[in-house]
Amino acid sequence: MRHLRALCAIGDTGSLHAAARLLGMTQPSLTAQLRRIENALGAPLFVRDRTGSRPTPLGLTMLHRARPIMAEMSALVIDTQAEAVRTAGPNLRIGGTANRVIADWLRRLRLRLPTTDTYLRVDVSASTLLGMVAAGQLDVAFVHEVEGFPLRVPDGMRRRVLVEREPQFIALSPDHPAVTEPEVKLAELADDQWMVDPSVDGEWEGLREVLSEAGINPRILHGDYLTAASLVAIGEVVTPCQPTSRPRPDMAVRPLAGDPLAVRLFLAFRTENGPAPALIDTVYHELEAAYREAAWLAVAYRQRLLREDSPILRYDGQTRGRT
Template sequence: MRCADVYAPVVELDVRHLRVLCAIADTGSLRKAALQLGMTQPSLTTQLHRIERAIGGTLFTREQTGSRPTALGHSVLSRARPVITEMAALVAAARQEARDTTGPGRQRRLRIGSVGSRAVAAWLRRVHERLPDTDTTIHVDVSASALLRMVAADQLDVAFVYECEGFPLRVPPDAEHRVLMAREPQFVALAAGHPAAARPVVHLSDLAEDTWMVDPTADHEYAAMRRVFSEAGLNPRVVQVRDNATAAELVASGEAVRPCQPTSLPGPGTVVRPVHGDPLAVRLLFTWRPRVLSQPALDALYGELRAAYLDLAKVNPAYLAWLARHEPVLLERVQAF
């Protein structure tokens, strides 16, 4: 270690520093970012240099067209944005909590948590229609474990989560749950020009030479995928990509394939196909804290979630065909709606 390193001041990064980085990336210019943040450009430049020294690398390159994130910058930004979002949500929730606690005529409140799903928006719409006088909020997180911890900590009243097959979730001891789908198959998204895209059902062996993608923040997704490949005697390359927009571009360009929900719609230049034998699967759970909501209220929330989920199945021919083979009773419910 160099002597200078011993005495170098350590800059502790906080949310303000993260906001600086995001402002520079969003505006593409130190000048514009300084205006947005109410700072002078020299002050912002000094701040950026301190942040880069603390991290140990260059985060932006200065070009004639503005400032652009380096590879390290993109990596830091991908982690900074969720922190800022969570902090904003924390402050908003705390302020709402204060209003609810001290304000006159407290309104009924329902705090819903969910993993990412196309069913969430329709579920919320149904809940709003059923409970128009209830202040309903939604917290979406890719981590089912994080949502369950929030249920246990009285930060959420109910949560919609999934559990990777072979990797049970640690449901809090005082929480209860109901199964929405005992085994939901995971389909695969691949480029429309992929040789396997022309087949109605693909085999894992068809994709053995492809690079697969997983979200590193999704509970056990990587481990579950590796277990399935190992059992099939395959060893494809697996990369971890957190950003959905980047993942979609990689699939469309043919650089990678990735598992997806059977209710997913294909993006531009991609197709979604079932996988033969359904080797990748999850269990869908509706969880809640006991004694918070009445049984009729829980039944209604679960019923609206199921209806929202089945509405998606109705418009997905591949998933409807799968349900006809594997869940005929559930399919009857789909057709009844």
Template structure:
């Protein structure tokens, strides 16, 4: 058996969903078929890639190694296919940059229907993406600006605000004492280790300010989003997260009391016409994602008095 792209997609789906059942549904296959496929992949590679537990599937050390190589390979394959299709159609391809967002999948799906397959470039640095737009290497960028850490916006860029202030929530282990409450005080997390991604523009400084303002000085570890999610699930750390992040059996997403940390969600382009061409689809995708996140939905409807119908607009 030789590993194929479909096998890598299956492994990433299992890791992303944390469940064979959910991964099978996402891939459009039967769960027994996916289980058989996983066993064959593990036999080919010579070891278990996931531990099967009552709460779901977690990557083993070997699994994390394989996933670390599989994700960029899949991203490169998607880019190759998209560029080839655009070249075959002799049509200009929309080039999008984005920082991490749960709304991204819905945005791309909507754009694909109207404008064909976009070319996507992800980056944790919003400033780097803005520079790529200014240089003409990207058409638009969807970025977040951490409160208190203004972005360096190049001259000539047009900005449009999707959400003026999106509160950041906290992700904590499901068995954490504070996970049983809908709103968590920072003082409830005084004894916990935190994880922060220092490569995200402004996040390190903002989290430090938030913790200092609460009189806390916890141990802070460095790590990316995937590492943080893994360590939260195993009870090692807590971390700030987007309010659209879903709770899972092994982790809980909760609102922080007083909403001490927020970000501004922005779309950047060189012209208003380019913004007009992508903004409606992004807004639809974002509010669709917000409706699917119970804790954020409650915050929007009760705290921000923000309706979440099909015509929802930005929170200001």
């Protein structure tokens, strides 16, 4: 089934890179898996060119046979999970891309819904999580969408926007010269080495576009953001970060002048055979409360939102700290 899922992903997206993101794996791993499948069959299934990956005649035959099997398996999983819910009591399956609010969101949901078994799935790929919601494997997913690189939201799903445009800040060493300013200009980071996680949907593409428009061509390292934080601490790299990130003794967090990097935050769920509207309201309101708390605790972000009189910090028409 794993091989069939990989072949269908390549066939559906027309790209090994896009298929790897959809499957939540690296492109080299998917390429190696495809090579093993083709070696076992003794013939190529896809032809790669500048436009992507096109199925060969044998590949088309395989996809024609594989897609109904995958559809049946998906239906089986959904039916089995639905039966499990009926027999085991209420449960809630939430997913999210890495975000500072996830832990508090989960805590709030467990307090608000004490008789509900709440399951959490965190993934670097928003596309993977959206696919799981569409397939009935998750009830909701809280994801971010890099500005300029929209996610493909499957049919039959709705999104409820939490933050239309969240500016991304920059994490840098406390010894960095730019730390003395309340905002950091991209030009001040032209000589720095940057680090970005290319497995996060749109992350590398968005950063590359912003740097190119600023006329900056720095050295880029690819890796996860946990590693990036360690390298920031010793002054090796700078890296984009969420504005809700809080500074540490070994890491400073500053806004970028002009907010060139931004994401949209939204909650996605199915419109049919999904959670009841009342449950969606509860899930969204607890997410909103968790985000408000995280924004308040992040000093630089809080100051920005207060200056703008942002509705993000408002609760029942009042702004926290000004009541």
